[in-house]
Amino acid sequence: MRLEQLCVDLGAHRAIAHADVALRRGRWTSIVGPNGAGKSTLLKAMAGLLPVQGQVLLLDQPLTAMSARQRARTVAWLGQQEPVLDTLTAYDTVMLGRLPYQSWLAMPSATDVQAVRAAMQACHVWQLRARTLTQLSGGERQRVLLARVLAVQAPVVLMDEPLAGLDPPHQTQWLLDMRAQVAAGTTLVTVLHEISMALQADDLLVLRHGRIVHHGPCGHVATRRAVEAVFEHRIAICQVQGQWTSIARLPGAEVHADAANQ
Numbered sequence: 095m096r097l098e099q100l101c102v103d104l105g106a107h108r109a110i111a112h113a114d115v116a117l118r119r120g121r122w123t124s125i126v127g128p129n130g131a132g133k134s135t136l137l138k139a140m141a142g143l144l145p146v147q148g149q150v151l152l153l154d155q156p157l158t159a160m161s162a163r164q165r166a167r168t169v170a171w172l173g174q175q176e177p178v179l180d181t182l183t184a185y186d187t188v189m190l191g192r193l194p195y196q197s198w199l200a201m202p203s204a205t206d207v208q209a210v211r212a213a214m215q216a217c218h219v220w221q222l223r224a225r226t227l228t229q230l231s232g233g234e235r236q237r238v239l240l241a242r243v244l245a246v247q248a249p250v251v252l253m254d255e256p257l258a259g260l261d262p263p264h265q266t267q268w269l270l271d272m273r274a275q276v277a278a279g280t281t282l283v284t285v286l287h288e289i290s291m292a293l294q295a296d297d298l299l300v301l302r303h304g305r306i307v308h309h310g311p312c313g314h315v316a317t318r319r320a321v322e323a324v325f326e327h328r329i330a331i332c333q334v335q336g337q338w339t340s341i342a343r344l345p346g347a348e349v350h351a352d353a354a355n356q
């Protein structure tokens with residue numbers, strides 16, 4: 095995915111200013127930055143959900159040149175506080191992810207049914223399939239929406255705050271599922287407030303005041319420094335059991351955090 099001189103105005107506010115970046119296929123990129131930096135706006139622009147200046151290109155093709163069906167098959171989207179029809183069952187909600195493959199008023203194919211079942215099982219919501227969304231907890235509902243995204247089987251997956259409401263075991267499961275998706279060739283872009291989770295990505299895109307201030311692999315020290323800087327050094331990134339993680343930078347803990355960062 096390539097963004098070329100991408101600008102997004104929300105009313106009189108320039109939310110994204112001249113974003114110029116290329117995201118490589120088959121990698122997971124996490125967008126991080128402070129509140130109001132423009133993360134959700136950038137992700138929506140990548141999904142073609144906002145009017146923009148400049149271009150979003152997918153596989154060298156402008157997103158705007160794709161048909162609605164082609165775009166819906168290529169890019170799967172999970173937004174924050176998604177409006178969904180609460181009276182639908184979990185199963186029918188996940189089946190909505192298969193709409194780009196179905197013709198008007200046709201019954202779902204065997205492939206659609208199989209894709210929905212596999213996605214619901216992966217997200218541990220198959221046993222909830224007959225319940226309406228009103229009969230689910232916040233975390234269960236979020237897992238149904240995650241299953242809807244997986245059911246699309248799209249090569250590009252964009253997720254805004256996918257971990258909202260998920261308990262720690264399901265967060266870990268999400269991480270494993272996404273790693274498997276990326277290993278199978280999916281290009282994943284997420285907005286995550288949990289910096290420790292964001293650091294599990296291949297690459298980070300660091301945003302501040304609507305501008306990309308850094309783009310690089312999580313494994314590079316410059317990337318980790320950029321994240322600490324964008325959060326005004328109120329966090330420290332250090333390694334625990336081989337994984338990069340973020341901790342609050344408290345006065346007494348500063349020496350230990352820095353030592354672990356060497």
Ligand SMILES: Nc1ncnc2c1ncn2[C@@H]1O[C@H](COP(=O)(O)OP(=O)(O)OP(=O)(O)O)[C@@H](O)[C@H]1O
Pocket residue numbers: 104105106107109127128129130131132133134135136
């Ligand atoms: N409709 C709007 N009109 C004007 N400004 C808006 C509008 N919607 C959002 N904004 C502003 O655009 C900026 C970017 O918003 P965005 O939701 O993309 O930020 P974010 O980085 O995702 O924030 P958060 O971490 O709080 O979710 C913010 O300063 C926000 O106040």
